Amino acid sequence: MPAITLTNITKRWKNYFGVDNLSLEIPDNSFITLLGPSGCGKTTILRMIAGLETPTEGRITIGDNVVFDSEKGINVPPNKRKVGFLFQNYALWPNMTVYQNIMFGLKNIKEELPVIDVEAKRCTDIIRALQNGKRIKAEVTDCCDKNGKLDNNRAYVKLIDAFELSIFSAKTVFELKIHESENPDEAAKKHRDEYEKNLQRLQIITGQREKS
The missing domain is CATH 1.10.268 (Topoisomerase; domain 3)
Known part of the structure; x- marks a missing residue:
């Protein structure tokens, strides 16, 4: 996974701030944990990175690509960000096998994927x-x-x-x-x-x- 940078990210619902002016750098190929009490904004941050939640203000880059910038009006849709996201409550199709559930999302990717042994x-x-x-x-x-x-x-x-x-x-x-x-x-x-x-x-x- 390339480096991820959040710059002055804010998510606000009227007078309630879910995330307030957060700047965060996640280096390439790193493993991090967001730790905090319930309601402090951990899930909101992850959803904004994945594109499932739109920030009120700020800028998000993944690698060399700007995926969100409130000033420039950039907001790349989730399916174009190439970010995997495991939900807190799993969302699986019960009529599919594990393999079929995984392949369902991959079928929507039009570009050729690298083959990894x-x-x-x-x-x-x-x-x-x-x-x-x-x-x-x-x-x-x-x-x-x-x-x-x-x-x-x-x-x-x-x-x-x-x-x-x-x-x-x-x-x-x-x-x-x-x-x-x-x-x-x-x-x-x-x-x-x-x-x-x-x-x-x-x-x-x-x-x-x-x-x-």
């Missing part, structure tokens, strides 16, 4: 993390409490942030138990060699698939 991408991410066994060990062992008990969930988050991994890849790296090794770099290299062989196999399969 998910398994190859996962292998590549894990290989990148395994370049530094010492850092893996440091990130994981930092999640032990004062009694030495390891908080697995916190370790997953640390690995996600440190190596830009998905939760699934972070769990895989954690389960390799590199943090338990006396020589983490050597342990990481052993597993990295295995994943590099697997990646080569996947690339061969992908190449054969593209030729057919």
